[in-house]
Amino acid sequence: SETTTSGLSAEDAAAKEWIAQKESSGSYTAQNGQYYGRYQLSLSYLNGDLSAENQEKVADDYVAGRYGSWSAAKTFWLANGWY
Template identity: 65%
Template sequence: MKNLKVKIAALMLVLSCAFGLVSNVATDLVPSNTITAQASSLSASQKKQIAKINAGLSKKQKAAKNWIAYHESGYSYTARNGNCYGRYQLLRSYLHGNYSAVNQEKVANKYVAGRYGTWTKAKSFWQSHHWY
């Protein structure tokens, strides 16, 4: 029964987020240090909090996380696609009404750790399925 629930949840995630996502093969090598206009508009406090949240990630993990952010939303913390929201196109229910950049970073790390273990594994899955 638990396995069925997991499959149903995965299917719901696919149906909620997969449609409308676009992959561009030419952008597979997105630099991990890419800075976007939106990220630069964050307050110093938010940037500090996000840096702390991601401090435990290796350079390779940060690069994979950045790659996913680019492919999911073009790095936008306000991107919308059905029930998915933000930089990592998380289900709105995962964010519990808190759509802040800081919360998106926390929730995305927690989601990826629980589902894939690492951002590099999440990226590999994304490359095969065009969603994660």
């Protein structure tokens, strides 16, 4: 949707959506052990705020800090099966 990819290039927006589909089928309430939500972030990263808005912000910050872009995160995911 517009809110999940605003400010991203088309390539990064597509990569972000691809990761969300791989991680959770796009669900903000998916849970697998300590990982939660659309991007399967560690619950510790979410600091108790499981809202869609916070998941988007935390995911964007995580990817920017670790990979620099969603496209780079997708490349890593393809090589490793996780990000």
